[in-house]
Amino acid sequence: MGILDRTIANSVAVIPRPVVRRISRRYIAGDTLEEAVAVIRDLNARGCVATIDLLGESTESKADAARTLRDYKRVVEALEEHDLRSGISIKLTGLGLNLSEELCRANLEEIVEYAGARGRFVRVDMEDSPYTSVTLDMVTGLHERHGNVGAVIQAYMRRSLEDVNRLAEAGVSVRLCKGIYDEPRRIAYKDFDTVRENYRLLLEELLRGGVYVGIATHDEFLVWHALRLIHQLEIPKDRYEFQMLLGVDEELRNILVNAGHKLRVYVPFGEDWYEYSSRRLKENPKIA
Numbered sequence: 001m002g003i004l005d006r007t008i009a010n011s012v013a014v015i016p017r018p019v020v021r022r023i024s025r026r027y028i029a030g031d032t033l034e035e036a037v038a039v040i041r042d043l044n045a046r047g048c049v050a051t052i053d054l055l056g057e058s059t060e061s062k063a064d065a066a067r068t069l070r071d072y073k074r075v076v077e078a079l080e081e082h083d084l085r086s087g088i089s090i091k092l093t094g095l096g097l098n099l100s101e102e103l104c105r106a107n108l109e110e111i112v113e114y115a116g117a118r119g120r121f122v123r124v125d126m127e128d129s130p131y132t133s134v135t136l137d138m139v140t141g142l143h144e145r146h147g148n149v150g151a152v153i154q155a156y157m158r159r160s161l162e163d164v165n166r167l168a169e170a171g172v173s174v175r176l177c178k179g180i181y182d183e184p185r186r187i188a189y190k191d192f193d194t195v196r197e198n199y200r201l202l203l204e205e206l207l208r209g210g211v212y213v214g215i216a217t218h219d220e221f222l223v224w225h226a227l228r229l230i231h232q233l234e235i236p237k238d239r240y241e242f243q244m245l246l247g248v249d250e251e252l253r254n255i256l257v258n259a260g261h262k263l264r265v266y267v268p269f270g271e272d273w274y275e276y277s278s279r280r281l282k283e284n285p286k287i288a
């Protein structure tokens, strides 16, 4: 990252919200569910599947968590009503994890059951490190009763190799990403190349481990390594998919779709767009 990019990345917090909104519009499907439905319909027509994320990261009361649960049920209903090829992605803090583990577990089970009854998969996003263990425990526990729930592993976390092996043993589907939060070096790799190498290692463990893998990256070097592993290990098409964020590198997305790989686009929508947009902007200040 050059000096100008780094300066922008470090100053995202002081960029006025309307400016953040304007430059990050490409990452968000819109404020409303109707807008998200239209975006997913278009993605489906282009040969992509989707996973839909209802934006919103601070849950201050049980009522907030209940609202998130209710809104996600509406999302699942809309996917069904419009016959869209899409699952959902959900953050446990949105379901009340910061309030009570019991409450969160009950909310998660409710949405997983609701989605499962309608043939939908629930991917539990991974948030920052205070939530890593509890998130993986909850997903693994629930997976014993419901097959339609999966986890996310961040390649920058030093613990991830152990986590990957545990999830593979339990047969839990994993989305593998690099990781987006600012974690301390004590627990996370900070060097770009080391994170890449760890991603390669974890991906190989997952593919060899036999679980369904979501290869979530726009890093062409890693996409190439994934394609190499898929080829060398003779991984069948029903055991993996590529995943990319809405608004990022549509050219690479088309290359993978045209080559016959399943590709899922992460589609965030909602009025609470600020936190998500700030993270995307820090990741790629060039668009500013």
Ligand code: FDA
Pocket: 124, 125, 126, 127, 152, 154, 177, 178, 179, 180, 181, 216, 217, 218, 219, 220, 243, 244, 245, 247, 248, 249, 265, 266, 280, 281, 283, 284, 287
């Ligand atoms: P890298 O950041 O090196 O980017 C590779 C290239 O992609 C860049 O050179 C640039 O061309 C392009 N690019 C990347 N980000 C861009 C952006 N914002 N705008 C424009 N171009 C961009 N993280 C997490 O901690 N928990 C989670 O649950 C998830 N979930 C998730 C789902 C999906 C489907 C994806 C694709 C990613 C996530 N992430 C995530 C985010 C992930 O951890 C990571 O921060 C981003 O994917 C960026 O990392 P890359 O692997 O793409 O590499």
